[in-house]
Amino acid sequence: MQCASIKQPTGGPKDSIAPVVLNEYPKNFSKNFKEKKISITLDEYIKLNNQQKEISVSPDMDKPPQFKIKKKVLEITLPDSLEQNTTYTINFGKGLVDYNASNPIINYSYVFATGDQIDSLSISGNVTNALTKEKEKEVRVLLIPVSQDSIFGKKKANIFAQTDTIGNFKISNLRANTYRIYALKETNNDRIYNGADELIGFLKDSIVLDKDLTNINLQISKGTPLKFRVVDKKIENTGRIHLVFNRGIKKPNLVLLNDDENDKSKIVKYSEAQDSALIFINNLERDSLKFVLSENNTVLDTILVKKSNLKLDRSIVPTTSPSTGKVDRVKHLTISSLTPIKLIDKSKVKLIEDSIAKTNFQLQLDTNVANLYHLRYNWRKQKNYEIILEEGAMQGYFGEKNKEKKLTLAYDDSDNYGDITFTFTAIDSARQYIVELIDEKKEKVFRRDILNNSIGKVAYKEFPGGKYSIRIIRDDNKNGIWDPGEVYKLTQPEPLVYLNKTFTIRANWEQNESFSLQELNDLN
Known part of the structure; x- marks a missing residue:
């Protein structure tokens, strides 16, 4: 005989009700505030959730307030250094939740003024991505008086809000003033713009705030770094030299120093955005290479690249497409390589259709894309194909050759x-x-x-x-x-x-x- 298993009771439907504030001391929106501690009592046990990210104080205090939970009570201990005649707002975001189910109180703020009036102006709007036009959530919107515009400096912007899940923001309890406004998608959460790794949006003109402002649209994008730098530099085992920059370069030029022969014969290929370069040279016997990079004939940087202990293999490695191995009347075979191709010897390219060698195929260099060849043939249904690139079929500019490569192809009859x-x-x-x-x-x-x-x-x-x-x-x-x-x-x-x-x-x-x-x- 088996005993019945004992299970926990289900307990009914899941708790989805947020805590309710029962009492605030001192009262919310108090004026001439002089207390050192705030007590907020709720109707159930509570806890703080992701406090550093969710809870913010605007404007900043010299020292952050201390938050402590005592069952159903949140105690906030304030620093001694509050500014006079200032309205402070403590925004809880989703940081104050019930203890069991973590249901947050939404849009709850505690506001007080150290002077005899509560600042009551507000600015609201939305933040979108300038390229995708999608709304941006969890982006900081910073409001800075023009007299202390610190978005690029060492001092954090101290009036701010965060966009919600649909990109909307609202900054309340503001005093009349002239401000600059920014939206900042940060990498380090310091409320300072740290350059082009961060997305930033802004209005061209400052805002004169003398009434509530709505429908402020900020578009964030990654700008161009103010200071140029080389992000990465290396010599790969193929002999290819790879340089990566933190921005695109207008009319770039690279000169190899102290090596006239290699400099004259080198091949340089820049990316479409001109923010990286691939360099190929004949002789890689030196332990290091020094390049001078110029933009519009003005020197940007001198770049030293070390070879380290690489074991070089300078043979050409063919790359072919489509990767599916299927071709049709539109999608012919393309042949390329990571290294520059001087020519492909058609006599060393074999096309075999159902075990029969064919020579009536075309092999042509692409008219727009360097280093890309098209192999065209009247592919037929229900036929099997093999392509053989014999050793030496592909030849580079510095004596490089490919090793033999074979691939199989089939006709794609989907005609899509x-x-x-x-x-x-x-x-x-x-x-x-x-x-x-x-x-x-x-x-x-x-x-x-x-x-x-x-x-x-x-x-x-x-x-x-x-x-x-x-x-x-x-x-x-x-x-x-x-x-x-x-x-x-x-x-x-x-x-x-x-x-x-x-x-x-x-x-x-x-x-x-x-x-x-x-x-x-x-x-x-």
């Missing part, structure tokens, strides 16, 4: 390609625009086109089926890229808009869409 053409209207003839075809998450850019008055259409022909979106950037400085905000220059991010829907490219389907740029033209 379609056409879509966008016609853009309300084009301002004095402006240039950038049209980006992106994924639904706004993270990947599949194609980028320049649009102006003479080019009013963008066509995507035989494009892979799937869901996409369109982002249009008003390229105000006509440099071909989106420029973020620059807080040091008080310039805002370049305006952009999104197609207000995702669209689907369907197999064997031609579509036409129209997009007006009037909204984009009207943005400040």
Whole structure:
């Protein structure tokens, strides 16, 4: 005979009710405040949750207040150094919760004034990401009197709020004054802008606060660092020299010092954003290399790169695409390498179809992308293919060659390609625009086109089926890229808009869409 198992009673529905404040001493919104301790009594046992992040005091006190829980009572001990004639607000965020279920009191604040009046003005608005246009949660909004603008200094901004889950903020109990306002997505929580690793938004002009202000929109972005530096530098085991910078460089130039022969023959490839460089040289016998980096013919930095104890293998390693191993009438095989390719010897490239060697394939260098070759063939269904890159088929500029590589391919008969053409209207003839075809998450850019008055259409022909979106950037400085905000220059991010829907490219389907740029033209 088995005994019945004993289980804990379920206890009914889960507690989802937040604690209720029963008493505050001194009373909330007290004036001429002189007490050293505040007591807040609630209707159930409580605890503090994530105190350092959730609970804030605005403006800052010289020493932080001390918080102590005694069953159902929160005691706050204040420092002796409170400013005269100042309104203080203790914002609890989600930091004050019940003991058992951690249900927070939402939007609870305790306010008191050391003078004879409570400051009552407020500023509210929202924070968005300038590139994605998504609302930004948990971003600090800082309000600083213009007489002590300390966003770039050592002193923390002491009037602030944090955006909620939908990007909204409100700073209350403010005195009339002239302020500067910033939104800061921080890396170290110090309420000081520490450079381009942090996202920042701002209004160009200061705010004269003499009445409540609403609908303040701040767009955050990563700006350009004020001081240039090299983030990373190394010689890889392939012999490739990799330099990474903390910003893009206009008209970059690299010179190898004390080595004229290598300097003249070197190959330098900059990234699209020109914030990194790959350097290839013939002779890597030296233990270290010294480069001078210039921007617009002005020297930025001298960079010393050490070889360490690398075991170099300078053979060319082929990379091929598609990675699925399937090709079709649109998606042919591409061949590339991390190192520069001087040529591919077609006679050493073998294409085998069902065990039969074929020579009627095309091998061509891409007209736009350096180092990329296309292997085109009339691929057929129900056929198996093998590609052999014999040793030495790929040759570099400094005698490098590839080792033999074999890969198998098959025909993809899904035929999942379609056409879509966008016609853009309300084009301002004095402006240039950038049209980006992106994924639904706004993270990947599949194609980028320049649009102006003479080019009013963008066509995507035989494009892979799937869901996409369109982002249009008003390229105000006509440099071909989106420029973020620059807080040091008080310039805002370049305006952009999104197609207000995702669209689907369907197999064997031609579509036409129209997009007006009037909204984009009207943005400040």
